[in-house]
Amino acid sequence: MEEFTAPDRVLIVDDHSLVRDGLRSIFDDTFPDCEILEADCLESALQVLSASGDVDLMLLDLNIPDVSHLSGLERLRDDFPATPVVMVSGVCDRNVVRDALAAGAAGFVPKSLKRAAIVDALQQVLSGEIYMPELEVDDTQAAEEDLIRARIDSLTPQQRVVLGHLVAGRLNKQIAYELDVSMTTVKAHVSAILQKMNVFSRTQAVIMAGKVGFRG
Structure with missing residues (x-):
């Protein structure tokens, strides 16, 4: 702990x-x-x-x-x-x-x-x-797996795409380039993902997604 x-x-x-x-x-x-x-x-x-x-x-x-x-x-x-x-x-x-x-x-x-x-x-x-x-x-x-799936299911389609990029290890700048959106938009998506998944860091979100094999 x-x-x-x-x-x-x-x-x-x-x-x-x-x-x-x-x-x-x-x-x-x-x-x-x-x-x-x-x-x-x-x-x-x-x-x-x-x-x-x-x-x-x-x-x-x-x-x-x-x-x-x-x-x-x-x-x-x-x-x-x-x-x-x-x-x-x-x-x-x-x-x-x-x-x-x-x-x-x-x-x-x-x-x-x-x-x-x-x-x-x-x-x-x-x-x-x-x-x-x-x-x-x-x-x-x-x-635990049911919980994780429920939280991932609560994400919007675009947030799920961004989570997939986080799982792949990409930085905000890379995600913005891949999706052709602004850095501000990416940061807003990441913030929403953390809140909906009830975690406090990108690393925690990636670990949680990995437990159910989520790849985006």
């Missing part, structure tokens, strides 16, 4: 106060200087963010009352694309995990995880990686 930066501010969104208290306790022990914000629903979370500004990490319960399935995650990702959102849930079904990660979650933390495992998961996300809970061995690999 890469080095991580301790968060300054974190938002915990869960309608159960016991869960919020438990997560707050973990942050208090692990990141004692971190400011913890809390909300019991999506609307409250948006109000907190509007009043307090951006945070370094959000923890979002999958089943808060005023959202349907992953609509809360999708709203937060749309409004705060640079902030990682970790889903927290009592359900650890492969399809649920896959859908959450495909929708842009930076991790999926089952509430059944032991305290030390939750800390490890949070540190992994804060280091820029994606945390996936342990499933059955075969399911874990299949879920």
